[in-house]
Structure formats: structure tokens, C-alpha cells
Amino acid sequence: MIHALRSTLWNAVDGKARVPWLILVPLVGAYGCLILVSEAAILLEMPLPLAQLLISGAPVVAALGLLRLSSHFLGDPRTLADYDVMVNAGWLRELLMGLGIGAVGVAIPYLIGLATGVLRVSATMDGGDLPLGLGVLLVVAAMLCTGFWEELLLRGVFISNARDGLRRWLSPSRALIGGLTISSLVFGLAHLGQPEIPAFILTWILAGVVFGLIYLFSGNLALGIGAHAAFNITANTVFVRTDISGTEHFSALTRITVESDASILGVGGAVEASGFLLVLALGLLWIRLSTGVITLQGLPLSHPPRALAQE
Template identity: 30%
Template sequence: MSKSNTPRDADDSSKPATVPPRETDHQRQFKQTLLVPFWNRTERRPRALWRILSAFVLIAIGSQVLPSVLFGSIDLPPSVLGITQNAFTLIIVFLVVVVWARYVDHRHPTEYGLEIGPEWIRDAGIGVIIAFIAWGLALAVHLSTGWAHISAVLSPGIAENALPFSLALIAFVGQFLLVGIWEELLFRGLVLKNAAEGFHSRWLSERGAVLAGLVASSLLFGVVHVDQATSLPALGFWALMGVVLGSTYIITDSLALPIGLHFATNLAFNNVYGLSNVRPETAEIAATLLRPEFTGPTRFVDASGLVNVGIVILIAVLSIGYVTVQRGSIRLRVSPVYSIDFESK
């Protein structure tokens, strides 16, 4: 006896398919309007403000919060603690910059000014020479006017666990080299370049955008150093230093000269000529080759006094002169025009 065919359930395909409602043009336009302050459709990346702020937040967490947790309870000599913290910060900045370059900025990391070669190393070395000569002149002015006298030579400092002078000086050389690299990579490479692109894409000409980026990065540089500024003029001194370092960046499109100037300025100012000894909170703490005592008017001998302001201007003149001789002309070499060819590189 054969089985009769039982009726099968109706095929699901015969049922009308559930089609999600299509996004209307009005809804699409509304969504795009909401994203305008945050997303650049043409460049296919976040706008400059958010690229800069988000990188800063990550670096601040990585360089300020984590070291306090890792090294806060360890009793180290100031010079050793400084090089340890700044080595950690450099690693954080480098990792953030590499990730940012690839996935947010859409550019190669070398485009921040790190195309290292013989010319790059030479420019960095010239920056070191310029800074040491200039800050040596600052000390000479103080001594010749009677505003300071040398009270000690090869001074290791008076910290409870201070290292011998030679070891402390080596540690400070390492610390300030690290500081010069990570601060220039952050403030000039990432911030200035992105700020210039942001200003150009919305309001300004190419030249105006680069100059606006220079001002913005210099002000941010000053604000970040507010803990080292004892007054508004002192804060202006840091911003002026940011302008000088940023100017050498935009006329070379390289971090070599800024890094050399930054590193040597910190080392010469603090640990070679002892110019920071004028501050009560730092007097006789750091190891220094020459330890002057200052007796002149504060408006001249202070860390942000008129003598040091003049030296910063001299550093700018010498640096611009070097670039003019080396490259034949002075022009803005950092371009605010963003290229979206990173994927094809």
C-alpha cells in the first residue's frame, strides 16, 4: 500500500519578505548635518579639533596617570626619576602617534617631520650648537652686569638621594633628549600640522592656516607648561618659546632643528649654565656644571626675564639664518593641504 503524499508547509519564500524601511534623503541629510562638526566627509576622517583633543587625552592618561601608579611609590633620585618618566612618556607618545597616523590622520608617521637621515641629523646638531651658544651668552650677560656670580662648579645638587655629578648629568642629558623628542613630536608634528589643516579646510588661505596652526600649537605649549610659569609674563615666555620652535618646524617641515633646540635649551638652561637657579623652588636642586647666584633685578634675571626673552629671539634669528644659508630661502614648507593618498602608499 503506497503512502499518499502529505501536503507540505507552504514555502517560506512565498511569504512576502520583510524589507527594512529605506533611509529617506531627508533622514540621510539630517544625519550628515549632525556629523558635520565631528567628521570631514571629503577627507574621510575626524575634524582637526577632535583629532588633536582625542590624541591629547590618550597621551595625558598614558603619560600622567600611569607613571604615577607605576613609579609614585618608588624613591628614586630626581635625575633617575626624570629619565624614567620621560622614557615612559616617549613610548606612549610614539605609540599614539603611530596609531593616529595610520588610522586617524591617514598619513605616514614620517610625515610629521621624522624622515631621519644625514641632513636631519646635521640640522639637529646645529640646533644643539645654536642653543648652547645663545644660553651661554645669557649667563655672560648676567655675569658681566654684576647681576650674578658663580657660587659653585660641578655641583651635584642637594637632593637627599642625589647622584654624583657625572652620573646625574648623564641622566639629565638622557631626560632632556627624551623630552625634546616627545614634546616636539606632539606639539609641532601632530598638533601644528593638524591645526593648520583644520584652519585651511574651513576658513584660511594656505599661509594663513599654517600661521594660525603655529599660534594655536604655541599657546597650547604654553598652557601645558603652566606649572613652570610663576606669572602671566612667564606663561607668555613659554608661548614665545613655542613660537620659535614651531617657526623652525614650518620653515623646514622637519622636527630635526626643533628637537635639537629644545633638547639643548633644557640642558643648557638647567644643568650647564644654571639659569634656572634663579627660582627658589629649583635653586640648588638639580645637578649643574655652573651654579650662579642671581642678585640682579627680577625683570632682567628671572627665568622669563628680559635677558632670556632676548636670547629666545636670538635663537630664532640664528635658526632662520641657518635655514636661509642651508636652503637658499625662507618659505613655509609645512603644507596645510591634506592628501588622501595614504592608502595607496
């Protein structure tokens, strides 16, 4: 019994915890920390932008701490550098380019909606609960934190480790696609409460696919972190929808009202979905221009699977 339990937790051949635990420990820990801080922020009745920063920043600390513990207690040989968390000129360049891609990807659907009259600017330079500059700064910092920890765990940690496990049965490219698929489903389910129309959860699954493909084709996290953060920043400070509960507390450069009754324009509908697709197109264009090729990158394996090592 004890041996069976141990075998479900530990891979004696590779000398590390089994793949699901390498993924679940930091991921569940980060989301658990997010939930606890969210509840504390509600009890303390904090201004929403400040609460958002704390809610988004706490999982960063949890994720980094749990990944550190994973290397000691779960046998994960990867370092943060292996997950492409580093600070150098190249990494910062990709981060900044990602920020630009995310901002443009969000802005184009909103600008088209405003030009066609299906969207309307209902307010400008509205500070919400705080002075405009401070409110925007807090949300920008919060969204940078969210982009960082979600990309680190749901793309870097999840796809890399899932690929390791799937390579026992699948080819390297199919294992990558399998890891991308599973991580995208998890990412979508984590946003289950956001869309009012249940079918629009597909938009958040699409977002997982988009950021996952950017990661796999670029071979680094920085581009996806930037694109993810900028998407959230732009949607929560520049074009703030009035039909999303709670956004009236955020500082907004413009507040956007939907003028059409078409359900496709609901939260998570055409505006957000087209934005994610534009982010993917712009991301792939940048990867093609900067590398000269668009191909799946070989992310570092922690250990070759036993069957592969024997070939």
C-alpha cells in the same frame, strides 16, 4: 542624535576623524602619561634626575603609540616620515645644528649676566643627588626625549593638522600662521606652573612661536628638536638657576644665583626670553645659509579640503 554625534567625531567626506581629534588624541594621551608617571615617581621617591628621565621618556612612547593607532582608527594618513621623523644624514645634520643653536642661544644671556654682575656662579661641578657624570647624562637623555615628543606633537602634528582644518577658510599661508598661533598658546599654557610671575607665561608662548617658526621655515622637525632639547639641557645642566625649586637635586656644571632684585630677571624673564629670541635668530641664520632662502615651507597635506579640491 547618533548621526549628529558621529558627525562631530568623523569627517565622512575626507574619511578620517575631524581635525581636533587628530590633534587631541595623541596630545592629551602624552600629557596624561606624563602626569601618571610623575605621580608614580613621587610615590617611589626616585632621585630627581632619574625621575625626570622616566617622566620625559613616557610621553615619547605614548606619542608614538597613539600616532600609530591614529593611522588605524582615526584615518590619519600621515606616517612618522610625513611628520619628518626619520634617521638619515640630512636629518641628523639638522638635529646636531639645532643642538648647537639651542646651547649657544641659552649660553649668551647667562654669560652677559655673569659679565655684568647681575648673575653669579655660586657652585661648580655639583653632583646634586647623583654623581656628576651620571646626573648630567640622565638629564641630557630626559631633555632629548622632551624635545622630541613636544616638537613632534605640538609642532608637527598640531600645526600640520590645524593647517589642514583652517585651509577651508583661510589661504595656505594664513592657515599655517593660524596653526602656529594656536599651538604656541597651547604650549604656553602647558607650562603655566613654571613662572612665578604670571605675565612671564608669555615667555613660554614666545618659545612656542620660536620653535614653530623654525619648523615652518626649515620644513623639518630635526632643527627644532635639537634647539629645544639643547635649550633645556643647557639650562638644566650647564647654567642651573638656584631660584628654581628642585634644581638643587640636578647635577650642575655651574649653579647660577641672581644677584639683582629686579623682577625682570625672575624665572621666565629676560634671561629666558632673550635666549629664545637668540635661538630664533640663529635658527633663521642657519636656514638662510643652508637653503639660500627664508620662506614658509609647504608642509604635506593629508587631504585637500573639499572646497579646494573642487576648484
